[in-house]
Amino acid sequence: MEFECSTLSLWREALSSYSSRIQSLNKPNLVSLDDFYRNELPSLLHQRNPSPFITTSELSDLMRWKLTRGKWRPRLLDFVSALDEAVVKSASQKAFQALPDISKAISELTVLKGVGPATASAVLAAYAPDVAPFMSDEAMVAALGNSKDYTLKQYLLFANKLQEKAKELTAEGESFTPSDVERALWSGAVGAKLLSSESDPDLKTDKSKNPNKRRRKR
Template sequence: MNLECSDPSLWKEALSSYSTRIQSLDKPNLISLDHFYCNQLPPILHQRNPNPYITTTELSTLMQWKLTRGKWRPRLLDFVSSLDEVLVKSTSQKAFQSLPDVSKAVSELTVLKGVGPATASAILAAYAPDLAPFMSDEAMEAALGNSKDYSLKQYLLFADKLQTKAKELSSEDDTFTPSDVERALWSVAVGAKINPSKTSKRKRKS
């Protein structure tokens, strides 16, 4: 399934398989990390109104989630775990206050060592899933045809496509967010790796 698919029932099915796909990866701590990222972190951030922020410990756990769900890059975890608490708080406050300007919000966050556009997108997606989807390799591949470019420019293209798809899929009865679209695309990609025979193999674009 890619962004051209316009059948909401297929998207719902893909989204509903997300937790099963997380379990199927059988990676240490991924289930608890995903629970933290999807269910615990968002309300924590929103309870800190009027100036929401993320802490270094929360950012470190978010990074563990990102690296465990995707590619493991231990140096990134070392970088964010040693960031100054005051700096992380003030930087994330500025980023959240920049929304709905996603470009500015990402730029604010990427001043932190170890935080590139992909990690910045994960922080923003936890706070504003209706605006900023996480820049996962699997969803990037499905939306743009490649997942090698982690630039801000590429992320903005990606976010725009997922925002458009979310609006298209939403109705009075169901609301899709760009983050829902990302999780659905990720679920389909992971499912295809687990059961390649059940998925028609699309030619990968470089």
């Protein structure tokens, strides 16, 4: 899925294929985790208005979703699962109250150990998909050309591009949120990988991976 594409039908097709792409990955619990993240969690958060917050358990499940849909990093899950309930509640309340200032909202969440800008964006996207899209690898590559720089500055650039694309697609007569754009980009990228693996089962997609490289929290 090319980010510059302006053909509404292609975006609609990519977005509608999201659930089948989730299933096609055949990852343990991903279907149920995705249902939790996209349906159950947003409902729980909005039920807590006017002072919404996320619990440590919910944040752990969100992290499981993020790592299962993307790249598994168990240390991040360990960090998040060990967070104090009161600290998570306080940080997330401040973050949600800061919206639509996503810079401040992200900063409020990244004080939590194991929570970087990408995980923070997933928390915000669950509550405000029309404001803050999830910072996924696939959408980062599509929108910005790389997925290496997981900083607040990079997220703000990313979010702005997806907000603008959502406005462009909505102007075409369809209702698209920045989070819809992210899911469509993810779906398109996963679909392309599946086609590549089917045509060449020996294709190695991680040639550039350096196992010794230290990674920052995301």
